[in-house]
Every structure is written in C-alpha cells, then in structure tokens.
Amino acid sequence: MKPPYDAAVRAAIRKRMSPPNRESVAAIARSTGITTQTLYNWRAQWQKEGDLVPATSKAPEHWSPGDKLAAVIQAAGLSGSDLGAFCRERGLYPRQLARWRQAAEDANSPTAPSMADHKELQRRNQEQAREIRRLERELRKKEKALVEAAALLMVSEKCKALWPQDGES
Incomplete structure (x- = not known):
C-alpha cells in the first residue's frame, strides 16, 4: 500500500x-x-x-x-x-x-522544412558524398601519376648527366 x-x-x-x-x-x-x-x-x-x-x-x-x-x-x-x-x-x-x-x-512557420524536404536533403547529401569520394579517388590516382612522372623525369635528367649523348657535352 x-x-x-x-x-x-x-x-x-x-x-x-x-x-x-x-x-x-x-x-x-x-x-x-x-x-x-x-x-x-x-x-x-x-x-x-x-x-x-x-x-x-x-x-x-x-x-x-x-x-x-x-x-x-x-x-x-x-x-x-x-x-x-x-x-x-x-x-x-x-x-x-x-x-x-x-x-x-x-x-511553426510555413518556411519550416517538411519531412519530404529533409529526405530530399539527405538524398542530395548522400549523392554529394559519393561524388566527393569519387573525386578524391581520382585525385589520389592523378597525384600518384604525377609523382611517378616527376621521378622518371629526375631519372632521365640524371642519366643524361651521367651518360651524355653524342651531340651534347
């Protein structure tokens, strides 16, 4: 009780x-x-x-x-x-x-976003996140290619310095 x-x-x-x-x-x-x-x-x-x-x-x-x-x-x-x-x-x-x-x-104003608006924003955010990830992968790939090209250029310059061609001194 x-x-x-x-x-x-x-x-x-x-x-x-x-x-x-x-x-x-x-x-x-x-x-x-x-x-x-x-x-x-x-x-x-x-x-x-x-x-x-x-x-x-x-x-x-x-x-x-x-x-x-x-x-x-x-x-x-x-x-x-x-x-x-x-x-x-x-x-x-x-x-x-x-x-x-x-x-x-x-x-409570009429400009307040509705649930449909929230879902649309979430969908667009997901699309943008996917696009960002794709662009970051592409950027990493291009950075690797640039680093490789720079390394090859340095090796070729060193080779030219060590073993000059006939027309070069």
Missing part, C-alpha cells in the same frame, strides 16, 4: 523542483524518503497540468524543449512587473523567453 502524501508535502516538493531551486529528483528523494518514481509521476502530472517543473539543476538554457515551451506559454499573457516576477521566480531572463518564443514561432 502506498503512503498517502498530503497537499502540503506535494506543494513543498513542487516548490523544490521548480525554478529557481531546481533540485534534482534524486536529491529530493534522498532527503524526503519519497521514492523517485513517485516524484517522477508527480512531476509528469504537474507538467500535464501545464506547470513549469523541470526538476533539474541545469541552467534554463539547458532545459528540454518542452520545458522551454511551457515557460513561454505560461509567460505569454504577462507583461511588465508580472513578467519580471515570473522570470525571477523561475530564474529566467525576459530575453531568454523572447528568444525561446521566437524559436517556437520559427519552428
């Missing part, structure tokens, strides 16, 4: 997981005695509810894309002092949110 945890314990855990504290699930589990699986389940539940609970000690720039998007969505309706308070509470800067929002908008 699983032990019951009241709302106050859950709220305290949520606060410890949330920015700016950002304690890891493992650290919270060690200090509270609550299993990591329970903590992960709670975090997943809170994230489904739309809360920003990354539960990581990483800096905001290293958050997962989902956590960044959640922060952008939560801050979407805020401005001025409300936005400042939101950012301070989560250890963010407004410019980070603006950059993340722009990245989300760019990802």
